[in-house]
Amino acid sequence: MIALSIMWQFRQILLLIFTAVVLATALNDLVRRLTKRLRIRRPWAVLLVLSLLLVFGILFVGLVMPPFIEQFQELIKLLPKGFEQFVDWVNSLIEELPDWFPEQDLELPSISELTQQIGPLAQNLLGNFFAFFSDSLTTVLQLLLVIVLTIMLLANPLAYRTLVVRLFPSFYRRRAQEIFSECEIALLNWTGGILLNSVFIASLSGAGLFFLKIDFVLTHALLAGVFNLVPNIGPVLSVVFPLLVADSFLKALTIIILYLFIQNLESYWFSPMIMQKQVSLLPAATLIAQLFFAKFLGFLGLVLALPLTVVVKTWIEEAFIKDVLDQCQGNSAPELPAELAVPEPVTETIISTEPSVSEDKI
Numbered sequence: 001m002i003a004l005s006i007m008w009q010f011r012q013i014l015l016l017i018f019t020a021v022v023l024a025t026a027l028n029d030l031v032r033r034l035t036k037r038l039r040i041r042r043p044w045a046v047l048l049v050l051s052l053l054l055v056f057g058i059l060f061v062g063l064v065m066p067p068f069i070e071q072f073q074e075l076i077k078l079l080p081k082g083f084e085q086f087v088d089w090v091n092s093l094i095e096e097l098p099d100w101f102p103e104q105d106l107e108l109p110s111i112s113e114l115t116q117q118i119g120p121l122a123q124n125l126l127g128n129f130f131a132f133f134s135d136s137l138t139t140v141l142q143l144l145l146v147i148v149l150t151i152m153l154l155a156n157p158l159a160y161r162t163l164v165v166r167l168f169p170s171f172y173r174r175r176a177q178e179i180f181s182e183c184e185i186a187l188l189n190w191t192g193g194i195l196l197n198s199v200f201i202a203s204l205s206g207a208g209l210f211f212l213k214i215d216f217v218l219t220h221a222l223l224a225g226v227f228n229l230v231p232n233i234g235p236v237l238s239v240v241f242p243l244l245v246a247d248s249f250l251k252a253l254t255i256i257i258l259y260l261f262i263q264n265l266e267s268y269w270f271s272p273m274i275m276q277k278q279v280s281l282l283p284a285a286t287l288i289a290q291l292f293f294a295k296f297l298g299f300l301g302l303v304l305a306l307p308l309t310v311v312v313k314t315w316i317e318e319a320f321i322k323d324v325l326d327q328c329q330g331n332s333a334p335e336l337p338a339e340l341a342v343p344e345p346v347t348e349t350i351i352s353t354e355p356s357v358s359e360d361k362i
Helices: 002-009 011-037 042-095 111-116 120-134 136-155 157-165 170-211 217-227 233-238 240-244 249-274 283-303 305-322
Strands: none
Touching: 002 011, 011 042, 011 136, 011 170, 011 283, 011 305, 042 136, 042 217, 136 157, 157 170, 170 217, 170 249, 170 305, 217 233, 217 240, 233 240, 233 249, 233 283, 240 249, 283 305
């Protein structure tokens, strides 16, 4: 309980550390591929990957961000007007109802009234969102911390993984190594899949909105790709912005159909094709995890809800279900697998009982 209380006090720092672990795991996979294909040493592969990321970041900030920021600012100014147009359209539909239809006294709230009626969870999320990005100095420091930790983990992953494994009892360290490997595979599946899915959705959204002649195509496309990082909630939020700037009911209906088509295409064709081994999470479990992590960990918890769920799910399946529950047979004593059996007392060093780990493991 004391350890959990201490971890709770430093939960934001732990989330930043977990973010660095996820990024280092993804980059480490690129480093391994380069060392095998180019036959270069690991330090040079790490330097090459970081250099490519730096070049890509400079190009993105220099070419994509300026028009995105300009369009996003104009979009924010038009959102109240778009909402008022939506209210007028609903009221006009009510006025055109036939005489035999029961009279409806429906008055949609204004934006200020709607904001006041949002539930505590939504208010908490919005508060954490603006708090996370309002303090520029804090945001920059957090970003630098994540970058530095990622580079440190990427430079020498074996040392950090061995340090964590040493926290387990000696008889369970081999099994802990296996579970960490399973977590790494699951995180790689999620990271690679979600990035490719985001690019896929952003590209199709941009092409579809450009064909429909919707304003601020670049902004809508990037927002659709970014919001895709948050399953369930993200796709619903991404469609709100183009709907509010649609100048007709037909265009709004077409936008909804377009986004539904893209999401179904991504869910049932593109995502299964990209992920060789999918991260199988039930939709309800994913949504519950998002609500849970968002409530207790804020905005960053919502963003990291899926990778956190993937890691927790892997540990529950491997360490609790397979190693504990599956070994219990009725009232008889549980039979532990060979790797969990307590070995004979070792008179030498404890490190000799640990398995060898490849240097490129996180």
